[in-house]
Amino acid sequence: MSLLENRTALVVGGASGIGQAIASAFVKEGARVVVADRAESAAFDSVPIDVTDEDSVVAAVAAATGRLGEIDVLVNSAGILTESPLTEMSLETWSQTLAVDLTGVFLCCRHVVPRMVERGQGRVINIASQLGIKGGHGLAHYAAAKAGVIGLTKSLALEVSGRGVLVNAIAPGPIETPMVEGITEDWKAAKRAELPLGRFGRPEEVAPTAVLLASDPGGNLYCGQTLGPNSGDVMP
Known part of the structure; x- marks a missing residue:
């Protein structure tokens, strides 16, 4: 029997990168998946979403629910990443990053979790980042947003775990995705040199962690946790 047979999942930000890899892994394990993204996905049943707009989130959740019947697993993987020293950062850059990377997670949880x-029953998997734990040069806005995702994950877990909904986060290290294209090559080279494994991860190396958290019984004892497939960048 496949690990996610008879499960349904909404993967927000699932048209590329880590989200796409998670959606693919879920399908391989037997789940029925709808992807919500600003970009249409050719690989999956998809619905449009702008995670910064509450009306768009409500519409996407309604459309996904209509196709799936119920949403058993919510994955929040939408995100943006740019590089800028805080002392030079515009309010627009700060606000847009927080809107997508943190408020978007709030909105999707707000409109999916009540039905769970x-x-x-239900599982929520929020994609955070090791930068939300350790910070990063030129990445204060992104690190702040991802630290917020970790805090949101713990708080929501406290609120709903006693009612059958398990909420956890994944905090990857540097991963080779389209999102890191906005980071300079100098930064990426320096980062690789710091990593004990000496390389960035691949999206398909993160996806099995999401499968674990979504599965039964594998994910049954994870509650408010942040799991870190991060090439050794953070060692708790």
Whole structure:
């Protein structure tokens, strides 16, 4: 039996990068998946979403629910990443990063989790980052947003775990995705040199962690946790 047979999943930000890899892994394990993204996905059943716009989130959740029946697993993987020293950063850059990377997670949880609570079951997997734990040069906005995702994950877990909904986060290290194209080559080279494994990860190396958290019984004891497939960049 496949690990996610008879499960349904909404993967927000699933048209590329880590989200796409998670959606692919879920399908391989038997889940029915809808991807929500600003870009249409050719590989999956997809619905449009702008995670910074509450009306768009509500519409996307309704469309996904209509196709899936119920949402058993929510993955929040939408994100943006740019590089700028805080002393030179514009308010627009700061605000846009927080809107996508943190408020977007809030909005998707806000409009999916209540139904999970009503049903007494569900899994939420938020994609954070090791930068939310250790910070990063030129990445204060991104690190702040991802630290917020970790805090949101813990707090929501405290609120709903007793009602059958398990909420956890994955905090990857540097991963080779389209999102890191906005980072300078000098930064990436210096980062690789710091990593004990000496390389960035690949999206398909993160996806199995999401499968674990979504599965039964594999994910049953994870509650408010932040798991870190990060090439050794953070060692708790």
